[in-house]
Amino acid sequence: MLRIVMILCAGTFSLNSFAQPTKEQKKELKASQNYLSEAQESLQKDEFPTAEADYRQAISLNPKSETAKYNLGTAYYGKEKNAEAMLRFKQAATTESSKNEKHKAFHNLGNTYMNEKKYTEAVESYKNALRNNPNDDETRYNLALAKDMLEKNPPPPEDKDDKNKDQNEDKKDQDKKDQQDKDDKNKEGDKGDEKEDKDKGDQKEDKKEGDQGKPDKPKDEEGDKPQQQQPVPGQLSPQQVKSLLEAMNNEEKKTQDKINAEKQKGAKVKTDKDW
Template identity: 85%
Template sequence: MQIIFIVCAAAFSLNSFAQQTQAQQKEIKAAQHFMSEAQQALQKDKFAIAEADYRQAISLNPKNETAKYNLGTAYYGKEKNAEAMLRFKQAAATADSKAEKHKAFHNLGNTYMNEKKYTEAVESYKNALRNNPNDDETRYNLALAKDMLEKNPPPPQDKNDENKDKNEDKKDQENKDQENKDNKNNEGDKGDEKEDKDKGDQQEDKKEGDNEKDQGKPDKSKDEEGDKPQQQQPVPGQLSPQQVKSLLEAMNNEEKKTQEKINAEKQKGTKVQSDKDW
């Protein structure tokens, strides 16, 4: 049963692909029909009908470079330069062969020359020669465009409104540069905040250090008290100066009494034993 299911699914996929292919083939044939009708309309000078037919052909087959190129040529013949420029750009982007790219870039250069956009004309002719280096007409047009560009250099602040791709690329680059600048400024701001924080921490540390230093100093009241003479406090186990003085006076008095007694005994001729034991 599983094998049958896979086979059925594969058959359905092939059938769907075949239907899509058939639908695409019908659209391609219809596009070719509209292109043929547009060509006949141009020969009869029915430009509006030709323009509509070419648009239908491009809508049915967007990959068709020929319809875009032919419509660009039709616009160019009617001096609708902006419309022709757009179609030649599309043709150059869609073209697969070098011959088709060469024709699209060559005519695109011609539209830029009509608009006096010589810088873009030079670039278009260069692209045309990259795809066909042997085309003398393109080489001549390139030399003419360079000469006109040298004689008429673009102003420094010249902006081409129709050159949307270059303007958008320039704007995107400016936005990227601005984003990078903002990121750098944000990083700078963070660095400044960090630096300010470090400075604040250093000031705080310095303040704390000063407070600790101030704590080691005596207060003003203590300094004033230190200017006053301090009374000597007695030390336990030691005699005070007053006590020592009293003791010495007592010893001197006792010795004086003893000496007087000895002198008195000598006068009597009697030897007197001294009571002094120190």
């Protein structure tokens, strides 16, 4: 099981003070210090909700107090509230002026990153801790551990290519802008087409009004050419009926002539004498 060394602090930070605090400011600083003490006592009694509330009161009265932020982060870390602890350690690490205290804040910040398996950020945090205290063996141990985990669990390639990601985003934005310009241009063209269609429609209306009073053309005429009657499917035209009747008459005549000829051949010839 991996062992991450945690640096604890029990209110050893020095409170920030104003150059010339006013009476009201002195009162707030004193109240903040009292809340810090009460929070520490509550933690010892395992009364975390009370301790958390006291730390928040201390920070509210003295926002520049790195002590309250760091100790609250440590309290969160002990209760496995990693995200809350990370936030407080970040605040303490960025605002603390003492190298020794910055070292502690960065060290524990690295621990929260390790818990989140953010090994790249953990390595950077431990390095920052060693920059403020190069002789701390515990930080050096945690740094070696973070580097080993980072080597075994490298970040995805896309996370390393931020520049290309930015370029792709820029290209998408440009394409979006170009498409918007194109759409705007098409809208202008559509407006022009609508105006042209409207003008043509007005011209047709004017022409229609000018044609009023003239006699309408016969329905069977189109221009100056007479319209031919179209045959109805399944119905013979008058010409076809006439031709069919003539053919039937001719066929009947031929048949009658043939019958007459047969009669002539079959008739008996009478002699002058009766035998």
